[in-house]
Amino acid sequence: MSKFVESVKSYPGTFWTANTMELFERWAWYGLFSVMAVYLTGSTDEGALGFSHEEKGFVMGGITFILYLLPLVSGPLSDKFGYKKTLIVSYLIMGASYLALGQFATVNSFFVGFLFVAFGAALFKPVISATVARTTSEETRSIGFGLFYMTVNIGGFIGPLVASKLREISWDYVFYMSAAAMVVNLLLIVFFYKEPEREKNNEPLLNSIGKAFYNIVLALKDLKLLFLLIIITGFWTMFNQIFYTLPNFIEQWVNTSELYNFLKENAAPLATIFGTEDGTVNPETMGSVNFGSIVIFQLLVSTFVMRFKPLYAMMGGILVCALGVGIAFYTSNPFFVLLGILIFSFGEMGSSPKFTEYIGSMAPPEKTALYMGTSYLPNAVGNLITGWLSGSYYQENSDKIELLKKEMSSKNITMPEINDDFSSNEYFNLAAEKLQMTNEQLTQYLWNTYDPAKIWLTFAAIGVATVILLFGYDILMKKLGLVKAETKKETAEVA
Structure with a gap:
């Protein structure tokens, strides 16, 4: 202290x-x-x-x-x-x-x-x-x-x-x-x-930029680093679903009024802080649990994972993340969604900092900063893949309006096109009227008929596959003798 x-x-x-x-x-x-x-x-x-x-x-x-x-x-x-x-x-x-x-x-x-x-x-x-x-x-x-x-x-x-x-x-x-x-x-x-004090860079700007790209290419010639970055792209693809896809999933399928009522009955001030005037809880408010839990628990989690080697801590953390993502998307129950976000957060606390640490540990001393710079690349590519999964994939498999269009088409019920003069809300209300259901009944009918929660399998599977690939990566690097000397020494001491 x-x-x-x-x-x-x-x-x-x-x-x-x-x-x-x-x-x-x-x-x-x-x-x-x-x-x-x-x-x-x-x-x-x-x-x-x-x-x-x-x-x-x-x-x-x-x-x-x-x-x-x-x-x-x-x-x-x-x-x-x-x-x-x-x-x-x-x-x-x-x-x-x-x-x-x-x-x-x-x-x-x-x-x-x-x-x-x-x-x-x-x-x-x-x-x-x-x-x-x-x-x-x-x-x-x-x-x-x-x-x-x-x-x-x-x-x-x-x-x-x-x-x-x-x-x-x-x-x-x-x-x-x-x-x-x-x-x-x-x-x-x-x-x-x-x-702050720093060394002035008097080199021409284009030369500096060109050198930065050249150094990244040079670093990626290290196959240990390249393979690791490719594998970790899977982690970021799964990770980003919490921010890209889950808000839409909560907005469309999760009855957050149950959570609001629970807070109102048991902790009224929290209902006022986190709830809306409509008696619901917005998706971004539920998502803020991720950040809040990191503020509170990161030190404890970091202390716990210190006993593990970075790669093993990463694998464990990613598995926990996959579990959290699976739970968050598996059900329309807001309490399970919150539980999934919380579990995911603990996985993030265990894995994300350890990735940075592992990159630093594998780098030659004179290239530490260079290797650390490459750690942005998996996040970049992961975001690009997430955009597709959160876009076309979600729309085809889980978007409530898209599924409703399929349903109305299958029943040969003619509906107006959604446009600037006819919103998606108006489309849903009209469909419910034609099907003689309330909005809540129609939402439940679509949930039971099309199972929009099935996307949890894909998102969780990406995390599990990442862990399997990391496990194989660890074995391969050891067989090829590409692990650092101190890692071999640690292994021998443990044995």
């Missing part, structure tokens, strides 16, 4: 400014991203855009794919022009883009607007991480990044909760919230951020 207190006291003001800016940036990002799946696909008569799930997958998957590749370019930019200038430009781009996004109502315009948010975020990411690194010493860096990781999740917890309340007033307020967070960060950097 004394070491922790001493470390905290030793951090300069810029360290705390960087962490505060990270909190507001994550607040802005997750506040919007947590509701984006619902906003993009929601009914137009409720102020949403009414996109298809395929279009949603294209926007969310495509942009986040680009986002995780852009730091390869933005890193050299910040080294060239300085951290403070880069952050100011980043906040201006993100603030303006968040504000503009609320005015875009077509797939292409929203994609372009969101692309600018991604570019601003890509400028931000490497600079904030580098600031934390440069304002901590070798002795205080571990605790410093632990605090940094905590601020990430605090921002991820607060953002969706605030967005949930604001969208009940108007969707526009969600975009105002994210833009306002960037204004706060602009004030913080102007008045409180001091450029």
